Amino acid sequence: MPKIVDHDLYRKELLNKCFDLFAQKGYASITMRQIAKELGVSTGTLYHYFPNKKSLFEHLVEEMVQQEIAIATADWKTLTTRQQRAEALGKYLLCNLDYHIKSSYLMIDFSQHQDSQGYVDSPFWLRLCERYQSVIYEFLGLEDRALADFMMCFVDGVILERLLGNDRVDVVEQCTLMGKMISAYLEKYGYEKPEPGN
Amino acid sequence: MPKIVDHDLYRKELLNKCFDLFAQKGYASITMRQIAKELGVSTGTLYHYFPNKKSLFEHLVEEMVQQEIAIATADWKTLTTRQQRAEALGKYLLCNLDYHIKSSYLMIDFSQHQDSQGYVDSPFWLRLCERYQSVIYEFLGLEDRALADFMMCFVDGVILERLLGNDRVDVVEQCTLMGKMISAYLEKYGYEKPEPGN
Amino acid sequence: MPKIVDHDLYRKELLNKCFDLFAQKGYASITMRQIAKELGVSTGTLYHYFPNKKSLFEHLVEEMVQQEIAIATADWKTLTTRQQRAEALGKYLLCNLDYHIKSSYLMIDFSQHQDSQGYVDSPFWLRLCERYQSVIYEFLGLEDRALADFMMCFVDGVILERLLGNDRVDVVEQCTLMGKMISAYLEKYGYEKPEPGN
Amino acid sequence: MPKIVDHDLYRKELLNKCFDLFAQKGYASITMRQIAKELGVSTGTLYHYFPNKKSLFEHLVEEMVQQEIAIATADWKTLTTRQQRAEALGKYLLCNLDYHIKSSYLMIDFSQHQDSQGYVDSPFWLRLCERYQSVIYEFLGLEDRALADFMMCFVDGVILERLLGNDRVDVVEQCTLMGKMISAYLEKYGYEKPEPGN
DNA sequence: AATGAATGAGCGTTCATTCAT
DNA sequence: TATGAATGAACGCTCATTCAT
Numbered sequence: 001m002p003k004i005v006d007h008d009l010y011r012k013e014l015l016n017k018c019f020d021l022f023a024q025k026g027y028a029s030i031t032m033r034q035i036a037k038e039l040g041v042s043t044g045t046l047y048h049y050f051p052n053k054k055s056l057f058e059h060l061v062e063e064m065v066q067q068e069i070a071i072a073t074a075d076w077k078t079l080t081t082r083q084q085r086a087e088a089l090g091k092y093l094l095c096n097l098d099y100h101i102k103s104s105y106l107m108i109d110f111s112q113h114q115d116s117q118g119y120v121d122s123p124f125w126l127r128l129c130e131r132y133q134s135v136i137y138e139f140l141g142l143e144d145r146a147l148a149d150f151m152m153c154f155v156d157g158v159i160l161e162r163l164l165g166n167d168r169v170d171v172v173e174q175c176t177l178m179g180k181m182i183s184a185y186l187e188k189y190g191y192e193k194p195e196p197g198n
Numbered sequence: 199m200p201k202i203v204d205h206d207l208y209r210k211e212l213l214n215k216c217f218d219l220f221a222q223k224g225y226a227s228i229t230m231r232q233i234a235k236e237l238g239v240s241t242g243t244l245y246h247y248f249p250n251k252k253s254l255f256e257h258l259v260e261e262m263v264q265q266e267i268a269i270a271t272a273d274w275k276t277l278t279t280r281q282q283r284a285e286a287l288g289k290y291l292l293c294n295l296d297y298h299i300k301s302s303y304l305m306i307d308f309s310q311h312q313d314s315q316g317y318v319d320s321p322f323w324l325r326l327c328e329r330y331q332s333v334i335y336e337f338l339g340l341e342d343r344a345l346a347d348f349m350m351c352f353v354d355g356v357i358l359e360r361l362l363g364n365d366r367v368d369v370v371e372q373c374t375l376m377g378k379m380i381s382a383y384l385e386k387y388g389y390e391k392p393e394p395g396n
Numbered sequence: 397m398p399k400i401v402d403h404d405l406y407r408k409e410l411l412n413k414c415f416d417l418f419a420q421k422g423y424a425s426i427t428m429r430q431i432a433k434e435l436g437v438s439t440g441t442l443y444h445y446f447p448n449k450k451s452l453f454e455h456l457v458e459e460m461v462q463q464e465i466a467i468a469t470a471d472w473k474t475l476t477t478r479q480q481r482a483e484a485l486g487k488y489l490l491c492n493l494d495y496h497i498k499s500s501y502l503m504i505d506f507s508q509h510q511d512s513q514g515y516v517d518s519p520f521w522l523r524l525c526e527r528y529q530s531v532i533y534e535f536l537g538l539e540d541r542a543l544a545d546f547m548m549c550f551v552d553g554v555i556l557e558r559l560l561g562n563d564r565v566d567v568v569e570q571c572t573l574m575g576k577m578i579s580a581y582l583e584k585y586g587y588e589k590p591e592p593g594n
Numbered sequence: 595m596p597k598i599v600d601h602d603l604y605r606k607e608l609l610n611k612c613f614d615l616f617a618q619k620g621y622a623s624i625t626m627r628q629i630a631k632e633l634g635v636s637t638g639t640l641y642h643y644f645p646n647k648k649s650l651f652e653h654l655v656e657e658m659v660q661q662e663i664a665i666a667t668a669d670w671k672t673l674t675t676r677q678q679r680a681e682a683l684g685k686y687l688l689c690n691l692d693y694h695i696k697s698s699y700l701m702i703d704f705s706q707h708q709d710s711q712g713y714v715d716s717p718f719w720l721r722l723c724e725r726y727q728s729v730i731y732e733f734l735g736l737e738d739r740a741l742a743d744f745m746m747c748f749v750d751g752v753i754l755e756r757l758l759g760n761d762r763v764d765v766v767e768q769c770t771l772m773g774k775m776i777s778a779y780l781e782k783y784g785y786e787k788p789e790p791g792n
Numbered sequence: 793a794a795t796g797a798a799t800g801a802g803c804g805t806t807c808a809t810t811c812a813t
Numbered sequence: 814t815a816t817g818a819a820t821g822a823a824c825g826c827t828c829a830t831t832c833a834t
Contacts, residue, residue: 007818026310028226032804042820043805049818053804104358108306111362112224149367150375153355160302160354161347164309169347177348184382230829240795241830251829422706424622428808438816439809449808500754504702507758508620545763546771549751556698556750557743560705565743573744580778601797626825636799641826643797 011049014039015063018056023102027057027109061110064103086182090175093158097171101163104156147182154178209247212237213261216254221300225255225307259308262301284380288373291356295369299361302354345380352376407445410435411459414452419498423453423505457506460499482578486571489554493567497559500552543578550574605643608633609657612650617696621651621703655704658697680776684769687752691765695757698750741776748772 017039021030032053036043050056072092079085093100154174161169215237219228230251234241248254270290277283291298352372359367413435417426428449432439446452468488489496550570557565611633615624626647630637644650666686673679687694748768755763 010818024310026224026226026307028224029311031802033802044807044820045818047805105306105310107362108303108358109224112222112303113227146368146371146375149359150352150372150379153359153367153372154348154352155355156358157351157353157355160306160358161351164305169351170344173344174348174351177344180387181348181379181383184386185379188382188385189378229827231827241828242795242832243793245830246793420706422620422622422703424620425707427806429806440811440816441814443809444815501702501706503758504699504754505620508618508699509623542764542767542771545755546748546768546775549755549763549768550744550748551751552754553747553749553751556702556754557747560701565747566740569740570744570747573740576783577744577775577779580782581775584778584781585774604797625823627823637826638799638828639797647825 007049011059012063014041014046014049015056015060018060019064019102019106022057022060022109023105026105027053027113057110061106064106068103086175086179089155090172093155093175094171097159097162100159104159104163151178151182205247209257210261212239212244212247213254213258216258217262217304218300220255220258220307221303224303225251225311255308259304262304266301284373284377287353288370291353291373292369295357295360298357302357302361349376349380403445407455408459410437410442410445411452411456414456415460415502416498418453418456418505419501422501423449423509453506457502460502464499482571482575485551486568489551489571490567493555493558496555500555500559547574547578601643605653606657608635608640608643609650609654612654613658613696613700616651616654616703617699620699621647621707651704655700658700662697680769680773683749684766687749687769688765691753691756694753698753698757745772745776 018035021035021038025034032043032046036046039046046056050059079088158169158171158174162171216233219233219236223232230241230244233254234244237244244254248257277286356367356369356372360369414431417431417434421430428439428442431452432442435442442452446455554565554567554570558567612629615629615632619628626637626640630640633640640650644653673682752763752765752768756765
């Protein structure tokens with residue numbers, strides 16, 4: 001009998017440890033040797049669990065997206081009013097800003113190297129696209145696609161600004177502003193379902 | 199002396215031709231050979247004008263930022279009402295979306311590989327940070343930093359979404375929505391200077 | 397004690413299954429993993445029965461040579477006239493051409509990687525050299541070494557041509573021609589013992 | 595202006611220097627590093643002249659076959675009688691035995707790694723197949739395909755025996771024997787064109 | 793100024809081999 | 814006995830960079 005190892009579990013452990021490395025250096029700049037060293041294994045072991053670098057990266061992104069959706073979904077469920085959710089969103093963004101920045105680096109890297117390969121229509125990518133969308137939908141408690149997209153863009157933008165090093169953007173302040181905006185907009189242009197969950 | 203003029207001019211020509219290459223492949227993935235080939239010169243020539251790959255990239259980003267600021271400033275000057283500017287912004291984003299996506303790729307790449315090197319305080323980076331900020335300030339005709347940041351984030355987010363392949367985000371629609379939001383917000387929370395340029 | 401029998405038997409089984417793999421890919425190109433997979437065992441098992449790849453290969457060649465000699469010797473015994481034997485040789489070559497090609501690949505591979513290690517004088521190699529020699533001697537029923545060598549070279553050459561992909565060489569035709577040659581030669585230059593086994 | 599180098603000429607020089615290495619170690623066992631070191635260049639230079647190892651090997655074989663045909667054709671032209679040619683063949687085989695063994699190693703290696711890729715019908719391979727054939731045809735001064743094939747097989751066989759380390763095969767003796775065989779055969783079975791070139 | 797041949801460290805990957813189970 | 818996870822040296826190959834011309 002061989003060494004007893006839960007293959008799939010170990011794979012996920014390796015992936016989790018990879019996250020920071022890919023995010024900080026970028027796909028093309030991080031080397032398999034560096035990854036192996038950082039994870040405390042040999043390159044051979046890396047290749048025992050993943051056929052190649054690209055596959056390792058794709059599994060990493062996949063895993064990341066899944067976890068993100070799971071977490072966001074769970075967190076949003078317990079909140080009922082839009083106000084609560086606005087605060088939760090701000091907190092969520094702020095507390096996990098580093099994570100979101102890294103996550104965004106990965107997504108950007110991924111999109112850049114998958115271009116022109118029809119990945120846009122893949123189930124993988126669709127699930128990924130639902131990510132913020134579902135988060136935002138849940139938050140707003142409505143199905144106004146334009147409004148949801150607006151919030152999604154805003155959230156992305158906040159992250160991108162921080163990612164680019166613009167520390168002067170105040171996440172909490174911006175989220176509050178967003179809340180006010182939404183309220184003012186809905187009041188002016190009318191909305192029959194002002195509170196989610198009702 | 200005339201040599202110097204040619205030298206600098208040729209440098210800028212080379213940089214302009216580099217833009218797409220770096221944006222599409224990413225800094226780490228594009229090779230000096232590929233660049234040289236695409237520019238129709240030898241690698242030796244490339245190294246004659248730039249000491250190394252990193253310097254070439256930095257000059258490219260620098261040049262790009264300068265051009266962007268110049269163009270945006272010039273375009274905004276002639277417009278007077280917020281409505282005009284909102285429309286101009288939408289048009290600007292839409293018409294040059296490809297350019298903005300590429301530009302963003304470069305900025306992201308740049309920030310990723312400059313990390314932990316104190317570039318954030320460099321004059322280069324500060325000028326760069328003023329980029330959207332000045333664009334937005336001009337657009338709004340006000341000095342409400344939070345509002346300006348909000349718009350900046352929104353613009354960034356729209357670009358990021360498209361960069362990530364989410365073609366369902368409608369740029370025009372989103373800009374219109376943004377216009378309405380701003381209006382509703384200013385109406386509700388009061389603002390003494392509703393129109394720029396007055 | 398019974399274990400030992402099984403052990404050796406299993407070794408031979410493994411070797412037989414290896415034959416095609418080494419012949420088709422060559423010693424350096426076939427991997428222990430591929431061999432193990434093809435044999436339906438683990439690499440660990442392979443190493444349990446053979447200390448390393450080289451040893452596995454040498455045992456394979458050894459085994460192959462022994463079997464070849466045994467088969468050839470057995471087949472030739474029942475035939476009495478030179479004509480019978482000429483036909484048998486043709487048939488033998490033709491029917492087992494694939495096998496002979498593979499066998500030759502192994503021998504060539506073996507000789508190439510044993511060079512400059514004095515294997516030429518090893519009992520292993522001497523036994524191997526007797527291979528065709530004994531086959532040819534038996535066939536001709538004489539001890540004219542030059543003639544035997546001639547036939548051996550011819551047989552080798554036919555195999556080599558086919559191995560190299562020259563399918564235009566007709567084995568049966570060539571064997572018939574060889575038969576006529578030998579007859580014509582012996583008739584002209586005289587030979588007191590025209591028929592073997594007398 | 596770059597360093598002045600006759601690209602094609604240098605390529606051929608490199609190929610000539612490669613010959614022994616590939617012949618002694620075999621395609622799969624020789625490494626690009628070893629080749630580079632032996633040729634006194636860097637691996638980068640090797641890859642500057644050949645896109646990859648396979649291509650290097652194929653060019654080597656191609657070049658070898660061309661040279662071989664050229665040499666054989668030139669040498670045979672001046673000889674008129676079959677007797678002269680028989681002697682020349684023996685001398686040729688004997689004097690260049692080492693070369694022929696190496697050449698055969700390359701051809702065998704080549705055939706083994708090109709299998710199942712339809713190379714058999716390629717112009718490259720056809721030219722190669724004409725190699726011995728044309729040599730033998732020239733030698734015999736006739737178009738009896740079977741007889742030519744017979745000689746070709748014999749020559750191949752002699753080389754293969756030596757390649758396998760069987761030094762007891764006497765090349766001169768065997769060639770003489772072959773000459774007698776042919777004579778005896780032609781006398782017995784008749785042949786209207788006993789002398790080539792007449 | 794401009795070329796491209798040359799370099800060699802370093803990349804992604806493989807593979808014979810070991811060893812805990 | 815049998816397994817397959819783990820190792821790391823070494824492979825084919827790349828690429829930023831240098832330099833003779």
